[in-house]
Amino acid sequence: AQTVTQSQPEMSVQEAETVTLSCTYDTSESDYYLFWYKQPPSRQMILVIRQEAYKQQNATENRFSVNFQKAAKSFSLKISDSQLGDAAMYFCAYRTNAGNNRKLIWGLGTSLAVNP
Amino acid sequence: GAVVSQHPSRVICKSGTSVKIECRSLDFQATTMFWYRQFPKQSLMLMATSNEGSKATYEQGVEKDKFLINHASLTLSTLTVTSAHPEDSSFYICSAPPPVHKGGAQYFGPGTRLTVL
Numbered sequence: 504a505q506t507v508t509q510s511q512p513e514m515s516v517q518e519a520e521t522v523t524l525s526c527t528y529d530t531s532e533s534d535y536y537l538f539w540y541k542q543p544p545s546r547q548m549i550l551v552i553r554q555e556a557y558k559q560q561n562a563t564e565n566r567f568s569v570n571f572q573k574a575a576k577s578f579s580l581k582i583s584d585s586q587l588g589d590a591a592m593y594f595c596a597y598r599t600n601a602g603n604n605r606k607l608i609w610g611l612g613t614s615l616a617v618n619p
Numbered sequence: 620g621a622v623v624s625q626h627p628s629r630v631i632c633k634s635g636t637s638v639k640i641e642c643r644s645l646d647f648q649a650t651t652m653f654w655y656r657q658f659p660k661q662s663l664m665l666m667a668t669s670n671e672g673s674k675a676t677y678e679q680g681v682e683k684d685k686f687l688i689n690h691a692s693l694t695l696s697t698l699t700v701t702s703a704h705p706e707d708s709s710f711y712i713c714s715a716p717p718p719v720h721k722g723g724a725q726y727f728g729p730g731t732r733l734t735v736l
Contacts, residue, residue: 536723546657546710548727555723594662598723605651605716607725609662 505530507597509610516585517618523570524580524613526595533557534600537571537578538607543591551593554578556600582615590617622646623715625728632703633736640698640731642669642713648693649715653725654686657710669696703735 506529516522528537539551554562554571561569566583582589595610622645632638642652650671655663667688668676675688685707687699696715700707710732714725 538724540727545729546712547729548663548712548714550724550726553724592660600723605723605725606653606665606668607663607714611662614660 505532505535505597505599505608507595507608507610509593509595509613511613512611513614513616515616515618516582516589518585518587520585521581521583522585522615524582524593524595524615526578526580526610528576528578528595528597528608530576530597530599532599532601536598536600537569538596538598539567539569539578539580540594540596541589541591542594542612543588548594552580585617587617587619590615623713623726623728625713625731627731628729629732629734631734631736634704635702638700638703638733640700640711640713640733642696642698642715642728644694644715644717644726647715647717649696650693650718652690652696652713652715654688654696654698655712655714657712657730659710663712666698671696700733703733705735708733708735 508527535556537554541549541551552564570579592612594612597608624643626641652669654666666681669688669690671690690696712730713728716725
């Protein structure tokens with residue numbers, strides 16, 4: 504069974520600085536998706552970034568980028584120029600691309616604080 | 620972008636009553652929807668997969684008779700918490716993957732905070 508591990512329960516960063524959130528996963532599959540979701544205090548889950556496993560190029564969305572290391576099964580999220588609005592819970596998630604299974608496998612989350 | 624709504628956003632009920640939560644996909648059809656439960660400062664716990672036109676698939680440990688799921692149409696799934704008790708108090712979230720999904724993402728409703736007195 505697939506698992507997702509986020510080893511940092513809490514992180515903090517100074518405003519305008521860069522922070523990296525870690526995520527590792529375990530799977531025997533070769534075709535899958537990885538996601539980072541953000542959950543601010545409103546508790547609305549927001550998709551931050553996605554990565555398709557067969558794409559070697561790391562995904563980037565504005566100030567958010569990932570370091571996808573398929574062999575190492577690592578999928579870290581880098582937030583550049585951190586803003587106060589980035590303060591939230593961040594969840595790493597995995598989804599197989601095999602068959603019709605669309606379930607997401609979730610990490611436990613990392614609580615990110617942004618200090619002014 | 621794809622939008623998923625949930626209603627109500629908050630509900631307070633007395634112990635022993637039943638509560639229905641609706642999840643709607645507003646601009647796409649969803650043959651599958653997911654129901655999650657989330658405790659404070661914890662991750663999402665998948666409760667069940669709602670399938671349009673067929674029975675829901677429940678995760679291990681989730682009581683089917685307690686949490687009734689009905690996927691009535693391609694845009695609506697409902698979760699009914701039957702005979703609610705204080706331990707059912709939680710934050711419930713639904714999600715749906717668009718049928719022509721871009722990169723396998725799911726879109727989430729804003730959640731429902733249930734408080735059982």
